[in-house]
Amino acid sequence: MASLFTFILAHQGDSADPELIHWIKERLDQIFGTGPWTVVVVMGLIILAMPIFVTIVYLMQSKRRSADESPDQDGANQDETSQERVP
Amino acid sequence: MQDTQKTKKPIYYGWYVCAATLFIGFVAIGARNSFGVFVVPMSEEFGWSRFTISLAAALGVLVNGLSQPFFGQIFDRTGGRKMMLISIVVLGTATAMLALTFHILFLAFMFGVVVSMAQSGPAPSNTAALMARWFKRRRATAISINSAALSVGGMIMVPFSMFMLQATSWRVTWLALGIIVLCSLPMALVFLRERPEDRGLNPDGDPTPIDGATSTGRYGAAGPLEVETWKDSFKTAPIWQMAGSYFVCGTTTFVMSVHFIPFAMEDRGISGATAATIFGYMMFLNIFGGLGAGLLSDKIGGTKNWLAIAYSVRGIGYLVLLTVDSVLGLWIFATIAGFSWVATPVLTSSLTADVYGTKALGTISGITFMFHQFGGFGSVLLAGLLFDLSGSYTLPFAIVGALLLPAAISAFSIKERKYSSRYQTAVPTLAAGD
Numbered sequence: 001m002a003s004l005f006t007f008i009l010a011h012q013g014d015s016a017d018p019e020l021i022h023w024i025k026e027r028l029d030q031i032f033g034t035g036p037w038t039v040v041v042v043m044g045l046i047i048l049a050m051p052i053f054v055t056i057v058y059l060m061q062s063k064r065r066s067a068d069e070s071p072d073q074d075g076a077n078q079d080e081t082s083q084e085r086v087p
Numbered sequence: 088m089q090d091t092q093k094t095k096k097p098i099y100y101g102w103y104v105c106a107a108t109l110f111i112g113f114v115a116i117g118a119r120n121s122f123g124v125f126v127v128p129m130s131e132e133f134g135w136s137r138f139t140i141s142l143a144a145a146l147g148v149l150v151n152g153l154s155q156p157f158f159g160q161i162f163d164r165t166g167g168r169k170m171m172l173i174s175i176v177v178l179g180t181a182t183a184m185l186a187l188t189f190h191i192l193f194l195a196f197m198f199g200v201v202v203s204m205a206q207s208g209p210a211p212s213n214t215a216a217l218m219a220r221w222f223k224r225r226r227a228t229a230i231s232i233n234s235a236a237l238s239v240g241g242m243i244m245v246p247f248s249m250f251m252l253q254a255t256s257w258r259v260t261w262l263a264l265g266i267i268v269l270c271s272l273p274m275a276l277v278f279l280r281e282r283p284e285d286r287g288l289n290p291d292g293d294p295t296p297i298d299g300a301t302s303t304g305r306y307g308a309a310g311p312l313e314v315e316t317w318k319d320s321f322k323t324a325p326i327w328q329m330a331g332s333y334f335v336c337g338t339t340t341f342v343m344s345v346h347f348i349p350f351a352m353e354d355r356g357i358s359g360a361t362a363a364t365i366f367g368y369m370m371f372l373n374i375f376g377g378l379g380a381g382l383l384s385d386k387i388g389g390t391k392n393w394l395a396i397a398y399s400v401r402g403i404g405y406l407v408l409l410t411v412d413s414v415l416g417l418w419i420f421a422t423i424a425g426f427s428w429v430a431t432p433v434l435t436s437s438l439t440a441d442v443y444g445t446k447a448l449g450t451i452s453g454i455t456f457m458f459h460q461f462g463g464f465g466s467v468l469l470a471g472l473l474f475d476l477s478g479s480y481t482l483p484f485a486i487v488g489a490l491l492l493p494a495a496i497s498a499f500s501i502k503e504r505k506y507s508s509r510y511q512t513a514v515p516t517l518a519a520g521d
Contacts, residue, residue, distance in 0.1 A: 022127075023363050028246055036254035043247035047114070047267060051274040054106045058278075061097050 099292030100283070101221035105229050107278035108214040109236040111171060111271045115209045116237045117244025118182050118264045122147075122198065124248045128257040129188065139191055146199030151207055152460035158207040159216070159453025160317075163446065167217040168279040174208020175272050181205060183265025186258040211237060211432065212452035219440035219448055220282050223290040223508075224385065227437035231381025234429045235374045242371075308511040313444035317451045320443045325506055328497045329435050330455045332398060334462035335494035336431045338487045339401060341463025342470050343369075343424070350480040351417055361414070365421045372425025380430035384437060388509065394434040395499035398491050401427040405488030409481060432459075441507040 028039065122144055130140050161170050181201040188194050207213075211234060218229040244264075251260040283290050312323050320326045347369075351362035380397065384390045404423035407416055439455065440448055470483035504510045 023360060024246065024249070024367075028250075036250040039250040040247065040254055043243060043250070046243060047247065048270065050106075050110050050113070051271070054103065054110075054274070055277070057098070058103055065097055 100280070100286050100288060101218075101229070101290070101292065103278045104221050104280060105218060105232055107274050108171075108209065108217060109233055110274055111175060111209045112211065112214055112233055113236045113240035114244065114268050114271050115175075115178060115206055115240075117240035117247075118178070118268050119147075119202065119206055120240070121245050121248035121264060124245065124252055125257050125261070128252065129194070132257075133191070135191055140194070143191070143195040143199045146195055147203035148460070148464065150200055151203040151210075152457055152464070154204045154207040155210060155212055155456045155460075156450055156453035158204075158210065159212060159449035159451070162213045162216060162449030162453075163317075166281045167213060167449070168275075168281055170213070171209050171279060172272070172275055174205045175268060175275055178202060178205035178208070179265050179269035179272070181265075182268055183262050185261040185265070188258075188261075207453075210453075210456070212436070212456040213449055215432075215436035216440070216445065216448040216452050217279075217281075219436070220445045221290060224293070225291055226440060227381040227384035227390065227433060228378075229381075230436050231377045231379075231429075231433040234377045234381075234433050238370060238374045238377075238429065308508065309444060310442055310506050310508040310511055312442050312506045313508070314447055314451075317447040317454065320447065320451050321454075325442050325501050326439070326451065326455070328501050329439060330458045332394070332494040332497045333431070333435055333455050334458045335398070335487075335490045336435075337459035337462030337464075338466035338490060339405070340428060342466040342483065342487050345467045346470050346474070346480055346483075350484070354480055355412070355414060355417060357414055357417070362417075365417050368418075369421035369425040369428065372422065373428035373430075376426035377429030377433050379426070380433050381437070384434055389503070390434050390438045390441065390507070390509075391498050391501040391503040394431060394438065394501075395495045397427040397430040397434065398495035398498055400424075401431075402488060402491035402495065405484060405491065409484055409488065438501070438503065438507070441509050442501075442503075444508070 126137070126140055129135065130137065158170065158174075181197055185194070185197055185202070188197070214233045215230045218233060219226055222229040244267075248260055248264060251263055255263075280286060283292075289295060312320070312325065314320045347366055348359065348362045351357050351365065352359055376397075380393055384393050401424055404420045404427070407423065408420040410416070411419060435455065436452060439451055443451055466483075466487050469486070470480065473483040473486075474480055
């Protein structure tokens with residue numbers, strides 16, 4: 001039973017199989033051929049890029065909306081005003 | 088004003104909410120998937136057996152599955168924003184605290200209970216429920232984007248953990264993962280909102296209906312089975328049809344997650360590296376399968392038909408796997424099954440929201456997800472036991488594969504046109520009532 005349980009969890013989709021991870025790592029080492037820190041920095045930047053990108057898009061949109069609406073709006077509520085609001 | 092709307096339509100705010108939940112799910116699932124990276128170094132340092140450390144992971148699976156309905160209920164009662172913010176803080180802090188592990192009981196409690204429970208907050212069942220509030224016409228698409236992100240999270244966060252571990256130590260790596268999870272907090276604080284009405288918007292950013300915004304359906308009215316509490320939903324047929332087929336979904340995906348590589352190596356005689364490549368290919372395809380299912384469901388309609396097709400296609404994949412006795416059979420299976428892998432949760436979540444509305448959706452989705460997890464756990468045990476008895480995976484794979492036929496029939500027999508809000512039309516004279 002113990003071996004069955006170990007076997008199940010070692011290949012559990014919920015947390016990746018250590019042997020599979022080791023194999024993937026070897027492949028990535030072959031592809032990148034660089035030190036681990038390089039990959040850590042690249043992956044870290046990819047991870048952080050997502051919220052930064054979304055925030056930049058949101059700010060750009062907000063700025064554009066406020067510029068568009070400034071002639072006929074008092075500017076008190078600048079977001080989403082060009083989409084129709086619920087009464 | 089009308090001209091301005093036509094020429095420069097801004098991005099609907101719901102997409103920012105979608106991006107926020109996508110990132111939260113990405114880091115939360117990624118941190119959890121990385122557990123396997125720590126198995127070897129932690130076992131070596133503390134002298135734990137593989138079985139001992141696996142108990143913490145097993146406890147995590149159980150706690151995560153059981154806590155889903157409760158978190159769903161919290162979502163319905165207090166709202167997704169508050170629950171997800173608290174979950175992120177707990178998840179990030181607990182993940183970072185795993186760096187302090189000194190005993191197996193600490194690991195079992197911190198990972199198996201605290202992390203696994205906190206991870207139920209931004210779980211797909213809850214993010215799907217949140218998406219269902221923000222989207223109606225593009226509901227399945229938004230849910231599918233969230234689902235695809237979970238696959239990508241594993242693909243990026245796990246390698247990140249591996250190399251971080253190589254560069255530093257397992258303690259520093261746990262700490263780094265905790266910090267990354269906490270990095271999603273600002274995004275959640277800024278962008279997460281409960282409903283479009285909170286920002287004065289309609290779902291999908293659509294203009295207000297001419298009859299005065301009284302309708303709640305995708306195309307006009309609420310469905311006849313829209314419920315206030317989750318209990319009411321379980322008195323109707325569609326939830327049992329969906330939960331039953333979702334149970335089969337769990338059995339057929341979990342069993343492959345666990346037993347595919349050993350099956351490919353032992354029954355088909357290929358190397359572990361090739362087996363891992365085929366499995367990775369299958370996981371990669373599920374991103375496109377999920378996105379494709381969401382788009383097709385939104386564009387063409389007939390969600391239950393796509394759901395039935397997804398189960399049928401997976402069934403054909405199982406048939407190929409068992410009948411084509413070569414590596415080619417494995418590749419064909421991976422291609423067919425890969426496309427259906429994430430399609431079923433996307434379509435089930437979308438259809439559940441269309442039939443039962445969004446008021447108790449968190450709890451309903453949590454319960455159906457629990458069915459999925461139970462099915463998965465049972466099938467893994469069954470396959471292991473039958474393998475020990477028969478020495479082959481043929482029998483367990485045939486049994487779970489055969490279940491896909493009733494699952495497809497069950498999905499196909501859902502009376503979507505009768506119950507889904509998508510097919511209801513507004514009746515202006517009854518708008519203020521039911």
